[in-house]
Amino acid sequence: xLSFLGKQTRLCNGVSRRxxxxxxxxxxxxxxxxxxxxxxxxxxxxxxxxxSFGKAKRCIVLFMLGGPPQLxxxxxxxxxxxxxxxxxxxxxxxxxxxxxxxxxxxxxKLTDKIAVLRAMATGDNAHSxxxxxxxxxxxxSPKGQENALPGAPNNWPSLPAVxxxxxxxxxxxxxxxxxxxxxxxxxxxxxPGQDAGWLGNHADPWLIxxxxxxxxxxxxxxxxxxxxxxxxxxxRNALRDLMNNHFNKVDSAPVQRWSNWQAKAMDLLRTEExxxxxxxxxxxSHVRDRYGRNRFGQSVLLARRLVEHxxxxxxxxxxxxxxxxxxxxxxxxxxxxxxxxKNALMPPMDQAYSALLEDLDQRGMLEDTLVVWxxxxxxxxxxxxxxxxxxxxxxxxxxxxxxxxxxxxVHGQSDRQAGYPLDGRVEPQDLASTVYHCLGIPPETTxxxxxxxxxxxxxxxxxxxxx
Numbered sequence: 111x112l113s114f115l116g117k118q119t120r121l122c123n124g125v126s127r128r129x130x131x132x133x134x135x136x137x138x139x140x141x142x143x144x145x146x147x148x149x150x151x152x153x154x155x156x157x158x159x160x161x162s163f164g165k166a167k168r169c170i171v172l173f174m175l176g177g178p179p180q181l182x183x184x185x186x187x188x189x190x191x192x193x194x195x196x197x198x199x200x201x202x203x204x205x206x207x208x209x210x211x212x213x214x215x216x217x218x219k220l221t222d223k224i225a226v227l228r229a230m231a232t233g234d235n236a237h238s239x240x241x242x243x244x245x246x247x248x249x250x251s252p253k254g255q256e257n258a259l260p261g262a263p264n265n266w267p268s269l270p271a272v273x274x275x276x277x278x279x280x281x282x283x284x285x286x287x288x289x290x291x292x293x294x295x296x297x298x299x300x301x302p303g304q305d306a307g308w309l310g311n312h313a314d315p316w317l318i319x320x321x322x323x324x325x326x327x328x329x330x331x332x333x334x335x336x337x338x339x340x341x342x343x344x345x346r347n348a349l350r351d352l353m354n355n356h357f358n359k360v361d362s363a364p365v366q367r368w369s370n371w372q373a374k375a376m377d378l379l380r381t382e383e384x385x386x387x388x389x390x391x392x393x394x395s396h397v398r399d400r401y402g403r404n405r406f407g408q409s410v411l412l413a414r415r416l417v418e419h420x421x422x423x424x425x426x427x428x429x430x431x432x433x434x435x436x437x438x439x440x441x442x443x444x445x446x447x448x449x450x451x452k453n454a455l456m457p458p459m460d461q462a463y464s465a466l467l468e469d470l471d472q473r474g475m476l477e478d479t480l481v482v483w484x485x486x487x488x489x490x491x492x493x494x495x496x497x498x499x500x501x502x503x504x505x506x507x508x509x510x511x512x513x514x515x516x517x518x519x520v521h522g523q524s525d526r527q528a529g530y531p532l533d534g535r536v537e538p539q540d541l542a543s544t545v546y547h548c549l550g551i552p553p554e555t556t557x558x559x560x561x562x563x564x565x566x567x568x569x570x571x572x573x574x575x576x577x
Contacts, residue, residue, distance in 0.1 A: 162577035164550025166480035166513025168417040169273070171425040172410065172463060173245075175293055176237070176441030177506070179489035179499050182211040182451055184507035185228045185528045194491050194527050197448045205518045213456035216464035220511075222518045223467055223476065225576035227508040229522030229531035232487060232538060235501040237295055237442070241486035242303035245269060247542030247568050250302070257299045265307035267557075269542055270315035272567050273423045275306070276551055281420030282381040286315035288425045290322065290409045296436050308560050315425065322390045322408035329388050387419035388412065400465045405431065407462040414469060417479060422549070428459070438498060441485060445496040467511055480513030480548045484541070491527035505530050508541060514548035514577055521575045539570030547572040 179196075181187060186200045186209060200209035203221040210218050217224075232249075234240035238258035239250035248266040250258060258264065267275065270286035279285045293301045306313035318329055390398070390412055401407040406428050413424040430439045431454070438445045441455060463483060470476040488506025489499030505524045511517065522534025543553035546568060553572065556564040 162514030163547055166548040167478040169423045169480040170413045171482045174428045174441045174485035177485045177487045178441045180507040180528050184226045185524055186211050187528055193493050208520055214460045216460045220464055220467050224509050224511045224517055225515045225519040227521050228524055229535045230506050230508045231535055232503040234503040237486055238301050240503045241301050243538045244486050245303040247539040257295055258302055260302040264302045267307040267309045268304050270423045270425055271306035271313045275309050275313035277422045282384045283421050284316045286423045287421050288315050289318040291319045291429050292317055293427050321405050322412045323405050387415050402458050402461040404458050406458055410462040410466050444498040447498045476512040478513055481511045483509040491529040519576050536573055539568055540573055543568040543570035544572045
């Protein structure tokens with residue numbers, strides 16, 4: 111069996127790039143007969159675009175691992191006691207009468223483009239299970255399960271997977287991509303709800319583990335190893351065709367499927383469009399500076415480039431940075447909440463998020479690009495003895511902008527401590543329905559599971575108040 115030479119880089123499903131591009135075999139892109147049948151059994155009817163429906167051609171999801179605090183971001187309570195409101199004040203925004211936390215100065219100027227949900231709720235205080243619900247629109251069974259693992263019965267396809275399955279790949283790049291790494295708990299325990307689940311590998315959103323902020327940034331999964339020249343690749347391609355033609359005489363259907371996915375792999379290696387999408391270093395220095403010279407900022411910039419090159423949905427995960435401690439990694443601020451927010455979290459988030467909205471707007475892309483800002487839950491209203499805030503799924507905030515969303519809208523109201531919804535309560539399935547709606551996919555669209563049962567992609571309702 112012939113295969114490319116080079117370092118055994120592992121892809122998101124544990125398959126190496128070498129195996130993925132193996133010339134005579136099935137490859138990581140190949141579909142089994144059952145998976146192919148599942149993919150072809152999808153029932154979807156896209157209605158003509160009207161109003162907010164189908165207004166978004168693409169979507170960027172910014173996921174804040176750990177749970178960003180609602181009180182210091184979108185839902186401050188300046189009149190609450192200090193142990194509730196925290197140490198920071200509020201600032202006025204572009205939306206009359208609406209204030210956000212003082213650590214969001216750039217974002218505050220852009221709220222006329224943003225719709226804020228202040229009464230999102232899961233009632234689940236575990237990262238893994240609440241995160242599963244937010245990422246798929248389906249509640250985890252059971253709720254409140256920390257360090258939950260992928261697999262049945264919690265193997266509903268993630269939102270990026272559903273989008274890729276229904277919209278397909280619009281270019282040489284896959285329809286959905288995640289970066290700069292997967293979401294995991296301490297011990298690298300990977301969350302469920304990040305892949306295609308029972309849909310099969312064909313719908314998996316690509317995981318690109320990378321750091322676009324590094325000077326030598328390169329995506330290894332789509333590049334030839336140095337020892338493989340273009341001429342050598344061409345020779346191996348010819349040999350592959352010869353072998354496929356031979357096996358085609360024995361059984362044409364499987365070989366044809368293999369050839370289609372092998373061709374996709376070859377396109378990724380040879381297409382200039384694919385390579386150009388990842389050349390962040392071609393951006394002007396002032397643009398890179400505006401997003402922030404850090405892994406998150408440059409990942410958000412890369413996401414903008416990817417949607418420009420035909421990717422339907424890009425999810426950028428804010429995961430742990432090298433200097434994070436286990437006591438309060440990423441946005442999981444169990445200790446030193448104020449210090450973490452002021453020095454490590456809010457400035458780069460505010461910078462990158464606002465840069466993305468401004469950049470898309472200036473390029474004329476915000477109107478048809480949906481941007482979703484979210485985490486798996488919020489933080490507890492009361493500050494604990496370590497100066498931190500704990501897990502809180504009872505009420506938290508999510509923000510949407512562009513692509514069918516009405517800016518300057520604040521939907522939902524929490525109580526005086528931002529602890530529980532008073533009105534406008536929404537759940538993750540409603541958020542998922544809203545995203546599908548904006549992308550032109552009716553939430554009642556069905557997919558057939560491995561048992562042939564037609565299941566609606568969402569059980570929620572689009573949040574019309576922000577559309």
